[in-house]
Amino acid sequence: MTGTNPTDRPHPAGTGASDDERRQLILTGEMLVRAGQLSQAEEVLRQALMRRPDDATATTHLARIMLRLGRTDDALRLLNDFLQSTKLPIPPELQLLRAQVLLDLRAWPEAITAFRNAIEAAPDNGSAELGLAIALGESGQAEASTTAARHAIAKGADSPGTRYVLGRALLAANRPDQAEDQLRQALTLQPHHVAAHSSLAELIWMRSGDIEAATERLDSALHAEPNLFELRIMKAKLLESAGDRPGALAMLEAGLARSAGALALRIAAAQTATHIDPARALNHAQHALQLGPGNASTVGAYADTLLAMGRTQELVAIANRLYEFNPNDNHAIALLLCAWRMLDDPRHHNLSDYSRVVQTSLIDAPVSWPDLPSYLGDLARGLRELHSLREHPIDQTLRFGTQVELHPEHSTDPAIRAFPQAIDGPIRRYLMKLGKGMDLLRRRQTGAYRLNGIWSVRLRPHGHHLNHFHGKGWISSACYIEMPATMGEASGQGWLKFGEPAIPTSPALAAEYFVRPEPGLLALFPSWMWHGTVPFHGSPEDRRLTMAFDLLPA
Known part of the structure; x- marks a missing residue:
């Protein structure tokens, strides 16, 4: 006679036998998890939920298994189904788990609500306050993030990670002194906290422009742990950002002498060497491809190394490979544009029809201002207060200036808060003029848009942007708020330029198109288009103040 597993037989919900079997299934699932048998544990816990779909314990265990297996979306669906099915009070542990899942999915508004619900259910839970601080910080609510992080510390969640989150929030709230103090505390608690090291070094650099002071603590950490390649890459980025590419490459290659198989070091060395010695860069890139x-x-x-060496046919093949993997890869498109230009391929001329795809117009005066000059004056005053540091962030393209991230919807400054209104009309007119089509730009056109980041840059004399493209946008921009008189001269100082790649090429590719800035002017262009600015000269107090943003189709 064939035996049957008693856990496979359905029982009426609520019967004693069913409850006992369900509890036993949960215990079995817990043991399987501890043994590392996650798939078997998932199957057993699903059987428990068949007997009672609103079992909070089984749901929590099953969601954690899904997270360990990388199935974050499945975990959220499971937790949402539980919320819809139960009429019982929701356990605080499950509420916190759901909030953390939303945080992992970068669903900031939903995560903020979920963490607040978790705090209401368990007011003394410091972990929930920390999660709230992270979600608030990611959504641009810096002051609220600092408050939540301090609450987390007060409720016992005082850790290097919490101090790091608080430090980042204080920096975003334009309180660099307090931010530096918290980042140092994070490193006191955990001397090899990579993110805190990176943020502290960058902050010291942005405050002082002193590369030795910025890298002092990094050097100490690397002396103690030479194989911390993340910190080695960070120091190399700082050196390169300060204009010392040879020093940056030496730092990376010293790391490779210790850890030849470190992929991240190989990639960083290839990227840095591309600007110095393309053949050396190619060697690093080939090693990286093997890894x-x-x-x-x-x-x-x-x-990039193929572009620097002028190996255009190979470049086309590799760039096409990147494009086929992701048709919205702006790096691939930027590389193809260079290769097609070097090959005199008509596709370059069709895509780089600057008079069609680069458009300029004045922004609109928002409803609370009588005219555009009045609005620009108020906007400039509000932005100047935010530019309190001295130097640029690393991994950004500006030189001799500062950059701040903006979240107009959370700003207390009326002019900054009104900026999306000022640009809405010009954006919609640009999209309408662009039209629809099947080329690399217009194929994503929906007629609607959403903002994907807003920031402001203030440059001092000799300031400029290195040539670059925007990796996470569809349409990018430059909006001129305030500028020195030299900007209006025909010499081209401070002008926006297009077509010159970041990488020195063979043969050289010069800029093909220029835009002359003026206060209130907004330039819109494809994010994959190479662009930079011409350095400007002036008196020490002269400043070039701009705002910029990326758009994605909506």
Whole structure:
């Protein structure tokens, strides 16, 4: 006679036998999790939920298994189904878990609500306050993030991670002194906290412009732990950002002498060497391809070296490979534009029809201002207060200036808060003029848009933007708020330029198109288009103040 597993037989909900079997299934699932048998544990816990779909314990265990297996979306669906099915009070542990899942999915508004619900259910839970601080910080609510992080510390969640989150929030709230103090406290608690080291070094650099002071603590950490390649890459970025590319490359290659198989070091060395010695860069990129042949950053670094060496046919093949993997890869499109230009391929001329795809117009005066000059004056005053540091962030393209991230919807300054209203009309007119089509730009056109980041840059004399493209946008921009008189001269100082790649090429590719700035002017253009600015000269007090943003189709 064939036996049957008693856990496979359905029982009426609520019967004693069913409850006992359900509890036993949960215990079995817990043991399987501890044994590392996650798939078997998932099957057993699903059987428990068949007996009672609103079992909070089984749901919590099953959601955690899904998270360990990388199935974050499945975990959220499971937790949402539980919320809809139960009429019982929701356990605080499950509420916190759901909030953390939303945080992992970068669903900031939903995560903020969920963490607040978790705090209401368990007011003394410091972990919930920390999660709230992270979600608030990511959504641009810096002051609220600092408050939540301090609450987390007061409720016992005082850790290097919490101090790091508080430090980042204080920096975003334009309180650099307090931010530096918290980042130092994070490193006191955990001397090898990579993110805190990176943020502290960058902050010291932005405050002082002193590269030795910025890297002092990094050097101490690397002396103690030479194989912390994340910190080595961070120091190299700082050196390169300060204009010392040879020093940056030496730092990376010293790391490779210790850890030749570190993929991240290989990629960074290839990217840095591309500007100094393309053949050396190619060697690093080829090693990186052997270590991570399917890594998009590896393939991209290899493609950059091909561009620097003028190996256009190979470049087209590699860039097409990147594009086929992700048709919205702006790096791939920027590389293809260069290759097609070097090959005199008509596709370059069609895509780089600057008079069609680069458009300029004045922004609108928002309803609370009588005219555009009045609005620009108020906007400039509000922005100047935010530019309190001295130097640029690393990994950004500006030189001799500062950059601040903006979240107009959370700003207390009326002019900054009104900026999306000022640009809405010009954006919609640009999209309408652009029209629809199947080329690399217009194929994403929906007629609607959403903002994907807003920031402001203030440059001092000699300031400029290195040539670059925007990796996370569809349409990018430059909006001129305030500028010195030299900007209006025909010499081209401070002008926006298009077509010159960031990488020195063979043969050289010069800029093909220029835009002359003026206060209130908004330039819109494809995010994958190479662009930079011409340095400007002037008196020490002269400043070039701009705002910029990226758009995505909506």
